Amino acid sequence: MMLLWLLNGILLGAISLLALACIQISSVRKSPYHTFASMVKQYATQKLLAFVARYMRRRFDRDTKHFMKKDGREHTQFLYSSPPAANDIPAEPAAVYVHLLFGLRDRELGAIEANFASFVYSVFSALERDWQRLARDLAAGRLGKDVEVPDSVRTACDAALSPEPARAAELREIFESEDAFRDGRLARRVWPHLNFITTVTSGAMQLYAARLQRRYTGQVPLYSALYAATEGLLGVNLWPEESQPRYVLHPRAMLFEFGETAGTDGDKILLASELEVGGEYELIVTNRSGMFRFRMGDVVRVVDFYNGAPIVEFLYRKGQLLDVHSEKMSEAAFFGALRSAADGWSSTLVDYTTAESVLLAGAADNPPHYVVLLELNGAPLTDDERQKVDESLCAHHEVYRSFRCQGGHRDLPRWCASDRAAFERLRQHVLANSDTSALQFKVPRVLRTESLLQLMLEGATP
Numbered sequence: 001m002m003l004l005w006l007l008n009g010i011l012l013g014a015i016s017l018l019a020l021a022c023i024q025i026s027s028v029r030k031s032p033y034h035t036f037a038s039m040v041k042q043y044a045t046q047k048l049l050a051f052v053a054r055y056m057r058r059r060f061d062r063d064t065k066h067f068m069k070k071d072g073r074e075h076t077q078f079l080y081s082s083p084p085a086a087n088d089i090p091a092e093p094a095a096v097y098v099h100l101l102f103g104l105r106d107r108e109l110g111a112i113e114a115n116f117a118s119f120v121y122s123v124f125s126a127l128e129r130d131w132q133r134l135a136r137d138l139a140a141g142r143l144g145k146d147v148e149v150p151d152s153v154r155t156a157c158d159a160a161l162s163p164e165p166a167r168a169a170e171l172r173e174i175f176e177s178e179d180a181f182r183d184g185r186l187a188r189r190v191w192p193h194l195n196f197i198t199t200v201t202s203g204a205m206q207l208y209a210a211r212l213q214r215r216y217t218g219q220v221p222l223y224s225a226l227y228a229a230t231e232g233l234l235g236v237n238l239w240p241e242e243s244q245p246r247y248v249l250h251p252r253a254m255l256f257e258f259g260e261t262a263g264t265d266g267d268k269i270l271l272a273s274e275l276e277v278g279g280e281y282e283l284i285v286t287n288r289s290g291m292f293r294f295r296m297g298d299v300v301r302v303v304d305f306y307n308g309a310p311i312v313e314f315l316y317r318k319g320q321l322l323d324v325h326s327e328k329m330s331e332a333a334f335f336g337a338l339r340s341a342a343d344g345w346s347s348t349l350v351d352y353t354t355a356e357s358v359l360l361a362g363a364a365d366n367p368p369h370y371v372v373l374l375e376l377n378g379a380p381l382t383d384d385e386r387q388k389v390d391e392s393l394c395a396h397h398e399v400y401r402s403f404r405c406q407g408g409h410r411d412l413p414r415w416c417a418s419d420r421a422a423f424e425r426l427r428q429h430v431l432a433n434s435d436t437s438a439l440q441f442k443v444p445r446v447l448r449t450e451s452l453l454q455l456m457l458e459g460a461t462p
């Protein structure tokens with residue numbers, strides 16, 4: 001109480017001194033008294049500000065205690081449905097299971113967040129596969145014995161769970177209804193307040209994003225908020241309500257330079273102010289820790305400027321070119337052609353990858369061509385449907401068309417149907433042989449080694 005009076009007293013004193021000083025200054029401007037009055041004023045203002053700042057700081061600390069912990073993850077843990085222990089599960093299937101369990105338990109879930117749309121899709125597939133076990137564990141309020149997690153994680157998860165028979169029954173009813181996993185209404189039925197899914201949907205992720213919406217999430221907006229890489233933050237998407245993501249390159253995140261990709265000798269390097277709307281450029285970045293003029297391999301298109309900073313769309317990764325006759329078929333061009341052809345197929349395109357035939361044994365006996373591996377939902381492609389892709393490639397790619405028309409390279413694409421298992425083998429192989437994490441994994445659109453291609457071809461039908 002005493003302290004409060006004292007503080008009040010100081011505060012009042014400070015304010016009156018300040019008021020006094022102001023009055024004095026305005027009435028006796030330029031007198032010798034002026035200097036003294038202004039000193040008093042400055043002193044009082046400083047004291048007052050310091051007091052206010054201390055008070056605000058204390059309030060801020062109190063309100064944001066959980067933000068202040070050292071470990072990065074703990075800053076935001078309270079935002080998530082899962083307890084921290086769920087982040088310590090080494091094996092991916094078990095981790096997905098546990099996050100799903102806590103997610104399902106949380107009827108108020110407002111957002112879903114993951115690096116890539118492909119991962120969100122695989123989580124929904126896991127839900128489709130495992131919903132009976134999940135509903136069982138939810139009702140019982142503990143992790144089933146068949147979930148393989150370390151003991152410490154199990155204890156922590158069980159402590160955070162409690163039996164939820166009503167929620168489990170509600171979910172069972174949703175999952176058992178007809179077309180629950182097909183009609184695109186699942187996400188909003190499970191989580192009525194789900195506002196958005198934030199995940200990368202640009203470039204080759206479009207395929208997964210479209211599939212995710214068609215089957216599971218329907219109208220829930222997909223928001224690709226950040227354009228980022230291991231080099232750091234590149235851009236921010238300021239237009240969450242638009243379906244095609246575009247990013248302002250953040251002027252203070254790094255130094256951006258732009259390599260021209262159009263000309264053949266594309267050696268010219270430009271600065272942001274020299275770019276043109278509609279131009280396609282390779283990003284060259286220099287970041288704060290001295291990664292100097294690094295060519296990331298990302299090619300972007302400038303679509304506009306925002307306060308002078310370029311707004312870009314991600315187009316493709318430069319390494320993912322098919323180039324059997326120096327036609328330089330980019331990932332974006334191939335994917336665009338494949339997708340528009342796929343609209344006319346009876347089966348749905350689930351995933352794809354390609355390779356150049358030079359990787360195959362006996363390659364020299366055949367004219368060089370593309371090996372295309374598809375995962376389809378439905379029957380294998382008919383000759384007619386394959387033909388459509390060739391036509392579509394011709395329509396999308398000038399140089400490809402010129403080769404096809406000259407007649408010398410009739411054999412360009414060659415098809416192999418593949419299956420889910422092959423794509424899963426590829427994924428496991430990449431995860432086991434690089435430091436890519438499951439969350440960062442992207443299906444390579446062009447396979448560069450014979451062993452990877454062989455891995456995909458095992459059991460494939462020509």
Ligand SMILES: *[C@@H]1O[C@H](CO)[C@@H](O)[C@H](O)[C@H]1NC(C)=O
Pocket residue numbers: 230231232233287288289290291
């Ligand atoms: C700069 O890039 C390097 C290489 O990718 C990365 O290891 C480093 O963390 C980046 N620095 C910053 C400040 O992001």
